[in-house]
Amino acid sequence: MSDTRIRLFQEKDWDEVVALEERAYAASGLSEGREALRSRHRASPDTCFVLERAGGLGGYLLALPYPLFRCPDLSLSEDGAVPEGDRESNLHAHDLVIAERARGRGLARRLMRHLEETGRAADRRTLSLVAVHGSQLVWARLGYRARPEIDLPASYGAEAVYMVKPLEPAVTDRALVSAPGVEVG
Numbered sequence: 001m002s003d004t005r006i007r008l009f010q011e012k013d014w015d016e017v018v019a020l021e022e023r024a025y026a027a028s029g030l031s032e033g034r035e036a037l038r039s040r041h042r043a044s045p046d047t048c049f050v051l052e053r054a055g056g057l058g059g060y061l062l063a064l065p066y067p068l069f070r071c072p073d074l075s076l077s078e079d080g081a082v083p084e085g086d087r088e089s090n091l092h093a094h095d096l097v098i099a100e101r102a103r104g105r106g107l108a109r110r111l112m113r114h115l116e117e118t119g120r121a122a123d124r125r126t127l128s129l130v131a132v133h134g135s136q137l138v139w140a141r142l143g144y145r146a147r148p149e150i151d152l153p154a155s156y157g158a159e160a161v162y163m164v165k166p167l168e169p170a171v172t173d174r175a176l177v178s179a180p181g182v183e184v185g
Contacts, residue, residue: 003054004052004110006049006050006051006052006110006111007049008049009041009049009060013050014037014038016057017037018033018037020099028132028133028157029157030157035077036077037062040064040078041062043064044064047064047065047091047115047118048061048063049111049115051111057099058107059097059102059107059108060095060096061096062095062096063115064078065088065090065091065092066090066128068164069128071130073155088124089124090125090126091115091119091122091126091127091128098111120169125166126165126167127164130152130162131160132157136163139163142165144163147161150162
C-alpha cells in the first residue's frame with residue numbers, strides 16, 4: 001500500500017470524513033453527524049487518523065481515551081470532556097470507516113495496527129470498540145473479545161456488542177525475548 005499513508009486528521013478532511021460516515025451509517029440510523037464526530041476528535045486529536053490515498057481519503061479512524069466498559073453515546077457530543085473513570089488505561093476505537101473504493105485491501109486492519117501501536121506508546125492496557133452491523137466475528141479474529149454483559153447506550157441499537165482487546169506491552173529489546181532463561185514482565 002505504498003500509495004496510502006496514515007496521518008492525523010486535518011481541517012480539510014472533515015467534509016470527506018462526514019460523507020464517508022453518512023454513507024456507512026445513515027441507512028442503519030447510526031450516523032452521528034459532523035458536530036458529534038468533531039467532538040470525538042477534539043477529545044483526543046492525537047488518536048484520530050485518516051488514510052490518505054491518491055484521489056481522496058481511503059478511510060478514517062476516530063479513537064479516544066474512554067473508561068473501560070463504557071463508550072460514547074452516539075446521540076451526544078463529547079462536550080470536550082471524557083467521562084470520569086480509568087481513562088488512562090483504555091483507548092476506545094469509536095468509529096472506523098473505509099471508503100467503498102478502498103475496501104478489501106487490508107486497510108482497516110492497518111489502521112487498527114496503527115492504533116494498537118499508538119496505544120502501546122501511550123501505555124494503554126486495552127483497546128475497546130462497539131461492534132455494529134454484525135461485525136463481531138471480524139473483530140474476534142483480530143483479538144477482540146465480546147463482553148455482552150456491558151450495557152450500551154440505546155443509540156447503538158439492540159445488535160451492537162461491546163468488545164475489548166488487551167494490549168501487550170511493546171518489546172523494544174528483541175534480545176530479551178530470545179535470550180534463554182530471561183523473564184520478561
